[in-house]
Amino acid sequence: MTVFLPRDLDEALELRDRHPGATAVAGGTDLCVLWPERVAARRDEWLDLSGVAELRGHEWTDGALILGAGTTYWDVIRDRRAGEELPLLVEAARQVGAVQIQTRGTWGGNIVNASPAADGVPVLMAYDAVLELRSRSETVELPLADFYLGYKEMRLAPDQLLTRIHVPRRTYDLQWFEKVGSRSAQAITKVGVAVTRRDGEWRVVANSVAPTVRRCRSLESLLAEGLPVSGPADLMGALESDVTPIDDIRSTAEYRLEVLARLLYWRLRDVCPSIT
Amino acid sequence: MSGDGVEIRLTLNGEQVAARVGEHDRLLDLLRYGLRRTGTKEGCGEGECGACTVLLDGVPVNSCLVPAWQARGRSVETVEAVPEEELAALLESGATQCGACTPGVVMTAWWVRRNRELVDTHSLRELMAGNLCRCTGYDGIIDGLAAWLASTASGEPGGPG
Numbered sequence: 059m060t061v062f063l064p065r066d067l068d069e070a071l072e073l074r075d076r077h078p079g080a081t082a083v084a085g086g087t088d089l090c091v092l093w094p095e096r097v098a099a100r101r102d103e104w105l106d107l108s109g110v111a112e113l114r115g116h117e118w119t120d121g122a123l124i125l126g127a128g129t130t131y132w133d134v135i136r137d138r139r140a141g142e143e144l145p146l147l148v149e150a151a152r153q154v155g156a157v158q159i160q161t162r163g164t165w166g167g168n169i170v171n172a173s174p175a176a177d178g179v180p181v182l183m184a185y186d187a188v189l190e191l192r193s194r195s196e197t198v199e200l201p202l203a204d205f206y207l208g209y210k211e212m213r214l215a216p217d218q219l220l221t222r223i224h225v226p227r228r229t230y231d232l233q234w235f236e237k238v239g240s241r242s243a244q245a246i247t248k249v250g251v252a253v254t255r256r257d258g259e260w261r262v263v264a265n266s267v268a269p270t271v272r273r274c275r276s277l278e279s280l281l282a283e284g285l286p287v288s289g290p291a292d293l294m295g296a297l298e299s300d301v302t303p304i305d306d307i308r309s310t311a312e313y314r315l316e317v318l319a320r321l322l323y324w325r326l327r328d329v330c331p332s333i334t
Numbered sequence: 335m336s337g338d339g340v341e342i343r344l345t346l347n348g349e350q351v352a353a354r355v356g357e358h359d360r361l362l363d364l365l366r367y368g369l370r371r372t373g374t375k376e377g378c379g380e381g382e383c384g385a386c387t388v389l390l391d392g393v394p395v396n397s398c399l400v401p402a403w404q405a406r407g408r409s410v411e412t413v414e415a416v417p418e419e420e421l422a423a424l425l426e427s428g429a430t431q432c433g434a435c436t437p438g439v440v441m442t443a444w445w446v447r448r449n450r451e452l453v454d455t456h457s458l459r460e461l462m463a464g465n466l467c468r469c470t471g472y473d474g475i476i477d478g479l480a481a482w483l484a485s486t487a488s489g490e491p492g493g494p495g
């Protein structure tokens with residue numbers, strides 16, 4: 059096992075380039091679970107990003123909240139402005155694990171860990187977040203909604219690091235996040251959904267119901283077109299083309315789909331004339 | 335580093351310390367076996383139970399989920415740093431029974447105690463949700479923390495903030 063300990067971003071990018079197989083680690087809240095067994099099972103290279111100051115912290119510009127990839131959930135929870143302007147970030151962050159996880163887990167780590175159950179990703183995607191991906195030679199931007207290709211597969215080249223996340227500052231007339239788990243803390247999501255609406259344009263993003271966190275584009279169209287809906291069953295057709303839940307240790311495909319449809323129906327009925 | 339570990343420096347309970355850590359050591363291992371501060375206990379080892387909670391740069395973390403090399407240059411506080419007289423409220427409320435979770439409970443509660451503004455945005459139950467306890471049913475822990483917050487610490491001239 060080899061661990062690289064870069065002191066700044068240039069050094070981290072150089073190491074990323076030279077050691078494409080190294081696993082980048084920041085807060086470690088997923089990678090370090092059962093760490094001794096993991097280490098024993100795999101003789102790996104690790105790239106520690108915790109010492110890279112450029113990845114930490116967040117800032118508000120005129121147009122966006124810019125999260126360093128190493129910004130923790132707790133950093134955002136404690137920023138009152140985040141709660142006022144982009145409340146879904148705070149709501150989702152407060153439902154990740156508990157304080158001990160929130161102080162360590164990072165927004166960037168949540169994105170590149172690429173768990174279908176990631177709680178930070180649906181809200182970022184519902185806010186149209188854009189990723190800044192850097193290599194030694196260039197910096198590119200990519201919408202988060204276009205980042206995932208399949209289970210744990212993403213558009214991240216071996217020489218790239220996710221460095222920053224841009225969250226546009228906009229006003230929404232509807233924003234909502236719901237997580238369903240076995241309990242309110244220390245629970246991994248069985249089914250979750252983030253919804254935003256702005257000038258009649260919808261974002262509906264679900265987690266734990268597909269190989270990746272998934273934007274539900276069919277459902278977004280159904281809502282934007284104002285097609286009549288008179289019960290959760292009327293959302294099923296669109297949802298079935300958007301998501302592909304499975305049975306696993308935490309829940310069943312049937313439960314996940316049914317609960318997703320019911321959550322959406324009962325929440326949106328109050329705010330959509332087409333839903334009765 | 336590869337194979338023979340790395341020398342790191344950190345601040346432990348206000349003291350500068352140096353230690354050699356292996357690639358696979360966790361902060362929990364460094365504390366218990368490297369630095370012989372055995373107050374911090376291992377519970378689940380997978381970031382679920384909070385028994386191994388310590389403060390890292392002033393905020394609670396599960397020390398089983400922190401690679402020891404990530405503690406370089408940082409400040410760590412463990413249960414050994416909490417003055418015994420501070421624990422009266424938790425003792426009186428029945429916040430501890432078997433004791434397995436207690437060092438972690440004390441560290442999270444100690445953090446809340448010193449950052450009282452947290453209760454403006456968070457309930458005590460939410461703040462303590464990362465510390466599982468199978469004995470007390472939690473009421474003793476929450477009541478003890480509430481009493482602790484209401485008490486005036488020795489050496490705190492202004493009283494509760």
